[in-house]
Amino acid sequence: MNHSYVQDLKYVIELAKHNPRYIGILGAPKRRERLFNELFEFVPDIAYEFLDHIYTPAGLHIGAQTPEEIAVSIVAEILSVIRKKEPFSLRKINGKIHN
Numbered sequence: 001m002n003h004s005y006v007q008d009l010k011y012v013i014e015l016a017k018h019n020p021r022y023i024g025i026l027g028a029p030k031r032r033e034r035l036f037n038e039l040f041e042f043v044p045d046i047a048y049e050f051l052d053h054i055y056t057p058a059g060l061h062i063g064a065q066t067p068e069e070i071a072v073s074i075v076a077e078i079l080s081v082i083r084k085k086e087p088f089s090l091r092k093i094n095g096k097i098h099n
Contacts, residue, residue: 005031009038016043016050022081024058024074032056060087 008025012035015023025032035056039046059073060080080087090097 005034009035009042012039012054013042016046019047019050019053021053022078023054024077025054025056026058026070027056029057055081 012023012025016039025035032054036051039051055077058077059070060077062069062073062076064070064073076087079085
């Protein structure tokens, strides 16, 4: 997230050409709706799969409040996306944690 909404929109338009697996954007859900609406205006044929790769607000809901905690929640979300795992508590696992 930039302090410039216009710059954020430009970045997302450029990233659409590369189709990354994860794009995390900080900010409120209202900002997401505005971003998606304007994205469709500038790139009307944008792939819906690309939109599925945009995570906003970024991060997992772990009660993070400080910048450091928010960073941990975002890194955890990135790992869950890359590894294709739905996050849950490890105490729900019986037996080995890692293969």
